[in-house]
Amino acid sequence: MKFSDQKIIVTGCASGIGAKTCELLKKEGATVIGVDRNPTTQFVDEFHHADLSDPVSIDALIEALPSGANGLLNIAGVPPTAGATLVLQVNLLALKRLTLGCVDKLADNAAIVNVASLAGVGWPEAIPSIKAASSLVDFDQVGAFCEEHNIDDARSYAFSKEALITWTMQNRWTWRDRGIRMNCVSPGPVETPILKDFIATLGKRVEEDMKVMDRPGTPDDIAPAIVFLASADSVWIRGTNLACDGGMFNHIQCAMNDLL
């Protein structure tokens, strides 16, 4: 089994893509260390409660997590209905704080996988704001940052994912002397408990995407790609954003390059 004797930390383990990822990891022999704001015992060997909107809770989590994990899968995230401040706090600042706080405790050759989104496809057009966000670490300053950079609720989700894709890319080699690599997976619309929240905020865009696609994705479609990037099978993949969206990202790339 691919994950025998491996300990994998999974945030967002209680539902959707996170729960499915834990299930697959267990099947492959992993010891799963689950993190969520909602308690669960399903597909999890050890559970840690955390509130990723609260830096005190994140720091306590970092302290509590076991040493020597072979993977850190950052799957937890909030939808645009959470509001701009919470979206950036959880989807970007918390993810970075947890990852940077854990990396010293990870085993050599560990894999870090971040769940980004098709919504982050426009990162090359947002470099100045993304660069400004790279020094944003204080959770209390997120509101002011959003105001300064015109990031409203509807924009916040895409921005959090653009910044995450960019951060993953920039850290392609940060820990390579220890064999630790980081990649991300970008799902398109997925049938999870938060799909209705995306439709509520992004509305037309999501509904049009789902018409162009033959169907929305499911956690069954996405979790195996996360597991691949967590496994030794992806050892030569570093800093990459893997589109896992039924072809939507490539559809957009074709449209942008006059290739339809």
Added chain:
Amino acid sequence: MKFSDQKIIVTGCASGIGAKTCELLKKEGATVIGVDRNPTTQFVDEFHHADLSDPVSIDALIEALPSGANGLLNIAGVPPTAGATLVLQVNLLALKRLTLGCVDKLADNAAIVNVASLAGVGWPEAIPSIKAASSLVDFDQVGAFCEEHNIDDARSYAFSKEALITWTMQNRWTWRDRGIRMNCVSPGPVETPILKDFIATLGKRVEEDMKVMDRPGTPDDIAPAIVFLASADSVWIRGTNLACDGGMFNHIQCAMNDLL
């Protein structure tokens, strides 16, 4: 095992990345249908000889290959030392001819995987020539095409891979009613029998890349990514180019976007 009861066609099965891919597929229970210009019995259940520079040989191969294969892995390719005409014939025209000739015979839900290259990273800058190449099917017209589009030996390899990445993207949905998907993997420099040919033609570029990277890749690094894209684990990935190069593609993307 992931490939029990599956028949997978692998071109370039006799050496390098192709041979390693066959080995992994066999371990996962696949029946491997190998294609190469050099005979081999290693990791192959059924071997077909073919000369991919010759359309007659390709058409005979299409005829000879069994029906109902669950995967077509286009791994065969020639290095820049082969000369521009042969590079375009084998790496682009033959691959497309074989794929289009086989697709009706493939099983529903089959996976097509093309081996492109980090050298194809510049495809967005070559759209006009790539579009012109899309109607190039006659092997005898390749020489004239190269002359008209200023494609010399050194440029030919990159161009063949740019066109391949683009073609894969454009066909993200061509066969989705049958569940057939196509993706590509782009290795960076890899320690295979043809690495010396790359250094002979592309020289400095490859040597500089290998200095920026911590080491060249190996078939062990690349084959598992091909196997992933051939498996049901990647069912929601369509038309994607997966960089498998130790981070070089993302290093280039960072440099191009002022993110180093």
